[in-house]
Structures are given as C-alpha cells and as structure tokens.
Amino acid sequence: MTCLTDGEPSATADTDTDTDTEGELLLRVLTAFLREDVSGWRTRSTPVRRGDGLWLRLPVATRERSRGAALLMPVLDDGYQSTYAARLPLLRREPGGAEFVDTAGVLAALRDLADPVDRGGFEAFAVECQQELDALRLHAGTRREVESLLSERYGVDPGSWTGLAGGLGYDTLAARADHPVYPTSRGRSGLGIAQLRSYAPEFHPTFALRQLALPREAVTVGGGTESWLSPRAAGAPALEGSHLVLPVHPLTADGPLRDALRTAGLEGRAYLVDCPGPDVVPTLSMRTVALASDPTRHLKLPLATATLGLRNRRTIKPGTLTDGAAGQRLVEAVVDREPRFRGVILHADETRFAHAGHELIAVLLRRYPAGLEDAVVVPMAALMCPAPGGDRLLIDHLADRFHDGDTLALLDATLALLFDWQTTLFAHGIALESHQQNISLVLDHPAGGGGSGGGAGRTRLRLLFKDNDGPRVNLARLRDVMGQQAPARTEFDDRRIFVDGDRPVLDVFTTITLHLCAGSYAFGLARHGHAPLERLLRLVRERLAEAVERLGTAPGEPGALLRAHVLDAPELPVKAMVTAGTLLSKERSGAADINKHYTTGPNYLRHDHPRQNYPRRNYTRPTGTS
Template identity: 35%
Template sequence: MNSIAAQSMFQQFEEADYLCRRVLDALLREDVQNLVSHSHWFSAESVPFRRQLPGKLKKCQWLAARHLSGGCLWLAVKPGSFMQSWVLHDLPVCWESAGRYQWLDDLENILGLFYQALNGEARQRFEAFAEECKVAVEHSIICRQEKQRYFNACQMQSYTGSAPIWLQHLLHYERLAAFLDHPFYPTARAKLGFDADDLAAYSPEFQNAFRLNWLAVPKAICRRHGNIATTGILPDFSDLGLDPSHADSHELLPVHPFMWGERLHTLLRDHGLLNRVLLAPKTALEVVPTLSVRTVQLCNQPRVHLKLPLAIRTLGGMNIRTIKPSTIEDGHTVQTLLGKIIQDEPKLRGLVLLTDESRGLTAAESASFGYIVRQYPNAIEHGTTVAVAGLLAETPKRNLVVEQLVEFYFDDDKDFLEAYLDITLRLHLTLWLRYGIALESNQQNSLLVVQQEEPRLRLLLKDNDAPRIYPAMLATSRPDLAEALERLVDRRILAENELALAQMFTTITLQLNITSLLEGLAATGKRRRDTFYRQLHAKITEVLDDLEGEGVNTRSARDYLLESEWHYLKLLLTAATLQGKHNTGAADVNKYYGKTAPNRLRQL
C-alpha cells in the first residue's frame, strides 16, 4: 500500500470515529428511542463482560439499553454538564445478544441496532440518517483536505490583492467558520445533494467564485418586493443573450448553477412552466458562496448578498434550503419592527445593526423560484466582521478566531466577553421580557463588527424571518408596533404564550451563541470553566436587574434561567431527521424541544 492510500484510509477511519462519537452523544442528548430514560446503570465492576473490558473502559459507568429489540446495547458513559447529563466515555460499545458479546466501533453497525426492529417510515428515516452519516464522513475528508491546503497557502503569504482589508478579513473569517462543525447537529458537515465536485464548486469551504444563470419569467406570475432596480444586480436582457423586447413582459430571476439543467427542468415541469419561461443562454453576476451555502456574495458589490433556493438539505434530512414566498415579507416586517425598537432603546441604539432585506422577488408562488437581496450596512467597511459561528474556528496560526479578536481589539478574553455578553444579553432579554420577541438569530445570523474605536463591538443581525412573537406582550408594551403583526404571512411566528420565547432564547441565544462559546474558551485551558459561567451569571443578573429597575417583570425569566434545574434544548436530530411532524407534533422542525439540559448557571 502506498503512502497516499494509507493516508486516505487513516483519514476515513479518523473522520468515521469522530462522527460516531458525535452521533452517540446526540442520541444520548435527545434520548432517542429512550436510550437514557429507559436504560439501567452499572459500574465497570458489575457488568457481565468485565473480564473482557479494554483498559480504557475499566473505570467508567455503563448504560445498559435492554429495551432495544434483539439484545442489550452497552455504552461506556460519563456524567456531562453541558446540554446533557450523560456523554459517551469512549468506544467501543458492546452488543449483548443470546449470551454473546460483540464489540462495535463502527457507526453503521451501531445505528443498525436502533432500527433493526423498525418498519415502514420509522425504519426508512433511520436508514436515511445512516446514509447521511456516510455523506458527512465523505464531505469531512474533502473539507479537511481543503482546510489544510488553505492553511498552507495562508502560511506562505500575507493578505494581498486589490480587495479592501475589511473584505479580505470578511472572506477569510467566513471560510474559517465553514471549516468548523455545528456544536450539536452531528452530521452538519453533510450537504445532502452535493457530490464532491459540487462541494468544491459551490461550498464556502472552497470559496470559489462562479456566475449565476438566469430565467426570464412572465411578470404575471411574479411578485416584486421593494425597488430591485436600485440594487444594481439585474443584467440587461441583451447581456444574457435574450431579446430586449422581453423586458416589458418578463422579470429576470437568478438561478444557482447547481439548479441549472435537469433539476431546473424538473421543477419547471412540475410547476407547469416549461413553455412559459425563457432560459438565458448566457450567465451573469459573479458571486462567491457564504456560510449558509445558498446565500452568495456579489464579487463587485460585496455588501450585497443574494439568497437563492437550493435543493440541498443541511442540518437534517427535512431541512431543504428553498425560500418560502412568505420569507421576504415576514423578514422585512420583523426587521422593520426591530429597527424601531432598537432606535427607542438607548442601551441598544448604535450597538445593534441590521441588514436590509426588503427587496426580492417570488415567482409562481413557489419556494423554488425567487430570491432575496440582502444589503449589509456601511459599518462593516470600517471594522472586522465575524459570524458568531466562526468564533471557535481554528486559524492558520493554530489559535482560535476569538483569540485573534481578543489579541487585536481587547485587553483579554474577559474584556471581550464583557462586551459580547452585554450587547447579546441586553438585546435578547429586552426583546423577550419587554416586547415579547425571541429571535432565531443563530450563529450564522449573528455577526460581530469589531474595531479599535468605540464602540469596539457591535452586533449585526440578518435573516430574521422566523422569530417567535407573543402578541399580548408586544401589545402591552408597544401597541403601535403590535399592529404590524397582522401583516405576518407565516402565522407560526405568533406564539400562544411566553414559553415559546423562553425556549427560543435558551436554545439559540444562550446555548448556541453563548455557552457553546464559553465551552470552547474553557477548552483552551486558559481559565477554569466556572469562571466563564460566573461571568455569564453576573451579566444575566445585571441585565435583569436593569430591566426590573425600568419596570419590566423579570421574575419568571430569573427563576427559569438561574434557578431551574433543567433548561430546554432543541431536539433537531429527532425532528429534522428521525421523526416526521406527525409524530413530534412540531409545526417547525427547527423548534421542537425537550427539557433535559442541565442548568450550569444553577449549579454555581
């Protein structure tokens, strides 16, 4: 065997082993098939196969899942404190059946134990997840190789080129973020629908530029939002090889090149549009992919992004990346609402920035035909912009992105966290407790704009089309703003009680955007984990005290955040992959919750 083949086999094993551990932790965290709640616990000394135990498994606890069909699955586990009570201690696992013991460390065989007795849709979903795991391993290997190539290139040269420094930083940190895995969803590396060539051509890990294809669609079936002409994104019909006379009757629609060809033909046929649209023979508008894959950045206008439908699935088999016709309207309504609130809040004004997402187009009332124009504020040209999703990403210098930000812009990590926690918690606790609003401003949708001058850190929010809003609370605090809720198309945005706000705040703001970061910082070993959580506890208390001093009722939030034994967590693997909505009852696969996350703030 040559060295290249040996290296490939090692990478395959390494990525598969990494993924196996992530998947087992997710199964434990989400209590899939009652893996935790219906199991029994044993010490290493009391398991029936104690004499066969590998040395690394002789001093841990064992979970025995006897309720699985055909035998008992034994997992070596240890207590966890972040997001789950139990985590995998180490591989292999042990399968006991008919008095025999089999040691397993490959994910395919382990997953098979969970669905071997299932039938119908339930089995199909597990089998689909097993395939998703294979794609995740494949994509992980490809992206790891590209990461190493990019890091080597960065070591060989400093930032060069004609692009302004702010843009070079933006692209660099966006790419680093793409190399980092999602904190919780185990197979987030898989972009279901992409093969290896697609990954290289269209993924943010590679950041290759490409040109967009175009359709001309009859105006009669299109709906414009805002003044698209002012964006400068639309080419002339003649530039696309189309007769200019069609401009009177048709709208131009950008199409991601991944969708061009057979995929587009199928969509047009299914919508009865094959003979109604014109396919432009030429391409136009050079773009690069962003962290969300389906959103692309214009090369000649880097503060302008286009969000395009893309028939791939990420973060779960049910999370297809199309664009609902309601998205533009609801996103603009929510952004307008936020803009007014921020301007009226002295402690938020000037520290929270918003993208403009008021312009776009939808066609044929379909989630497969349309686009959204996202305009970033001028402020990003005067600082370094980093997605929260990329703060824990590794840099070519082998430190973390957040450590680089601290080095260049702050005194130390405590100084950085003071600024970050203050604006993040002040914004989201104010929105929740005063206005009845919780944003789905996850790691990709929350960005930091940092600079040497004051304010050194500002929060930039985008893509706020799927919040939860409790109308009764907003009507009490700002009846003038509550009128805007009548314009919302997706009525799932409207919550029936305050619980939905607490759930979204916890799973998005607290867990994804804050405590995941604290865990990553603690893993560097520079400060003890408890010191980070004490800083978080103190900041939550400070913000709640400030709001209470302004007449806001904070009692329930204080009790839940700081005193309750358990916090909510998102059951994304369950809802987005392993079970259908008819089983979970979830109106949205991204908003299905359990309440089994240990509250570390209470433990302090």
C-alpha cells in the same frame, strides 16, 4: 451532505486519520442520541459503574432476545444540554460482548429496536452519516490548500481580515467547523465533490450565476423597486418592459429548475438568458452568495439540498421572504424605542425580494450597512475555528487585536451586549432565531479611539443581524409594550410566529441565545484550556443576570420570567434536531416546526449544577487539527 458519486476521487487519508474521523463522528452521534433520548437512552437506561468508568445500560429485550439482553454505552459527565456524553466511540451488546464501533453498525443495531414505522429514519440517518464522513475526509485533505488561499487573499493574520470581503474568509473557516450540537453539520445532501469544490463556502470559490427571464406578471416583487431585476442590466435589453430577470444558482439552473417551472405553470414562458450573471462568492449559508464586485450585497438563492437534517431543505418558501421583511421592521422598531442600541445593533436590509410562487424560483437581495470597510465583520460561528497556519483559535487572534490578547475580555464584551439586546427583545415579547450564523461581531477602533492594532486604543463592538424570518412573538406582550406600533398578524405569512404566552418565546431565547451563542463558547473555551469551566459559566450567568435585572424582577415582569425559567430552572429546553430533522416524520415526532422541537437538559447556569468532571478532550475538534 457530501455524496460521493461514481468516478469522483475521494480525499486521501491515512488509516489512523480515517479511524479518528469515524470515531469522532460516532462520539457526536451517540452524544446527540443521549441528548435527544433516541431509543430511550436517557429515560430507559440505567447507570452502571465499571472498572474503566461509567456506562449506561439500555435493556433491549424482544421476542428474539432474552429478557436480560442490553446495549451499553460508555459515558462521562457532560452538562452542556445533556447530563452525559459518550466517552468512547462504541456500543457493546450483552450478553456476548459484541461491539459496534462505527456509525453504520450502531445505527443498524438501533434500527432493529425501533418501531417498524421509524426504521426508515435510521436508514436515512445512516446515509447522512456516511455523507458526513465523506465531507470530513474532503475537508481534511484540502485544509492546507484552502488556508493558503485565504492567507494569500486576505492576509496572514486572520484577526485583520476587514470589511464584508474579509467576512467571506471567516465564512470559509466556519464552514469547516462542526455545529455545537448537530452531529452531521458539514454535509449537504445530493452533492458530489466536484459540485462542492465549485460552489461550497469551505472551498472559497468564485463562480457566475445564471439568469432566468420571467414574464413580469408572473413575478411578485417586494421592496418597492424592480430596477435590480432589469433585463437590460442582465444583458437582455430586448426583454425590457415585458420580463424581469431573476438570478439563479447554477446548481438549481442545471438541475431541478425545469421541473419547478413546470409546476409553477411557467414552462415555455420562462427561459435562461444566454448572458452569464454576476460573479459571486458563497457565504457560510451556501445558498446565499456575495457579489464579488460588491460584497455588501448578498443574494439568497434556493438550492435543492438540505443541511442539519434531511427535512431542513435549503429552498426558499415565498412566505419567508415576506416574514423576513416584516421581522426586520419589527426589530428596527424596537431599536428606535431603545436609543442605547442605535448604531450598536445593526441589521442587514432584507426588504427587497422577488419570487414566482415556487420555492425554487425566488431571490432575496440582502444589503449590508455602509461604513464597515475598516471593521472586522466575523460571524459568531467562526469564533471557535482553528485559525489558518496554526493551532490557535480565531477568537484568540481577534482578542490579540482588540483586547490585548485577553480572550475572555472579548467574550465578556460580546455576552454583555448580546444579552442586553436579546433580553430587551424578550421584554417586548420577541425571540429571534439568531443563532451563530446569523450574528456577526463588528469590531473596530473608531476614529479618535487611539491605535489600530494589538489592542491599542478604544475597541468598539457592535452586533450585526440577518435572517429575521423565523421569530416567535407573544403578541399580547408586544401590544402591551408597543401599542399601535405593534404589527398585525397579517404582516407575517407564517402563523406559527405569533404565539400565546411566553413559553415558546422563552424556548427560542434559551435554545438559541443561551445555548448556541453563550453556553457553547463557555464549554468550548474550557475544552481548549482557556479557563476553568466554572469561571466561564459564572461569566455567562453574571452577564445574563445583569441583563435580567435591568428588566425588573417583580412578579410578572419579564426579568422575573427569565430568572425563573432560565437562570434558576432545574432543566432547560434543548433542541431535538436529529429527531425532528431526520429520524422521525413530523407525524411521529409531533414537531410543528423541525427547528423548534425540544426535549430538556440540565441547567448549567445553576450554582448547584455538578461540573467538576467536565471532559478536557475536545470531541468536536475539526478533522486535521492538532
């Protein structure tokens, strides 16, 4: 979350734009609170029809207020993970008619209703919202500057940015967009404007890493080689043989590193090398940077900040490095068993890492597959972003190049492959935390496939995955399918990965693959007028149903489970991200994993789901767009 510090100028914004920014944020916050039943808005409120539309009435009687006191929220029918969404950025108090029209006022009012032990969470979220507003204003004030930089570096047509280098441009666009559900997704805790402009992906900077020399015996190295940690390569040949050199992000080196070394028992034994490290460019995940000299190699480095909730820290626990490598081996074993996915489902190599037993002294070397130089490699998180220089979406530019301008054809092809792969994983008892940031579309016209632009010739679509450290695995099902090839529990560090039964696996499949990687595009494209929502949701359902049928739908088979618990279920699991990430402590929320804490919402895939009143207004359009 952007935190403006003393002496730093804020981005200029006129009064109307500033009001719009505040209002858009409040709409997202109120909708998130509805979805997650914060303060009982979903379970304790009553629908009330008034002259201007539908309101929800929440009784707020306390010792200080009469029994008839209430808060009212204006809402409309939604359907994407929540029955209703906020339609106006306000809460109204009755009796009296006082209105709260900004996030600070709304959160103060709801804080007063909360259990005293939970009020600190509302105060923390109020800070998070203010920091989000700072980020939104900064993004709005720098949009033209950044778009000009990207066009100059990668070309004026964003549908033609190629290779892993061009993918960094797409990361910048995605960093300036809103998360499909988390209302304050653009912020990063504790960072000022100068730090963001120097290191955050939304500004596309290039900077040099720092380098930390550590005694060799203090470092755990995964991947079977230490050559990439060589002191000689780092410009410190005198340390060759006695030390290893780990790259360190400047924000860590200049801040919390000293305390981390002290905690790890390395104070006085480790030190920063004078020679600067390699130049890098930040990716969408700010803690991961690409080597400027070789964008096929990324370094994941811990940062003492948080995104998507104050408890969602961007450090790197050493155990996650082990889990990522084990997760990669597992999904590669599935590809080997399913020949149709070979060369179609791609994975970054994440088997090389190093750490010194502390979450701020660690590094992952991510290596991408070769041969992608002429392909477009675009993270799914960027598809719905406004393209530079106009009002069209990035997905439309990609459709121009690869599907003769048919955006729905591109979505169709993506859903077909995505569901085929993810349901196959489910049949093995596996669900990946493969959200929009962790999947990239790889689009190209292979040799012999015809022309190279405007959709001419055969288009090839592949999916590129990364970050396999947080799956859920039903080990019993996996062993039934893979036998001796199934991994042992000891291959993973996080005990939460292996689960008893299919329910936790279904939860991850639904909240990640369905909601974030399919449903969000149906609702988003409908908001932008690409097609009626009913048609887009029918496409999602049909492609998922086809994948389910391939698994077999006899009782007890994986397809039957997906049909019953996803396609035909009256309700679906929904992530309660604000609740687990900021508002409530783990003790109060009961969340064993803040990224896998759920409530429920309507099933928009059912044929009987009411969708006729779906709003056309795009509440989550990035600030500064039309």
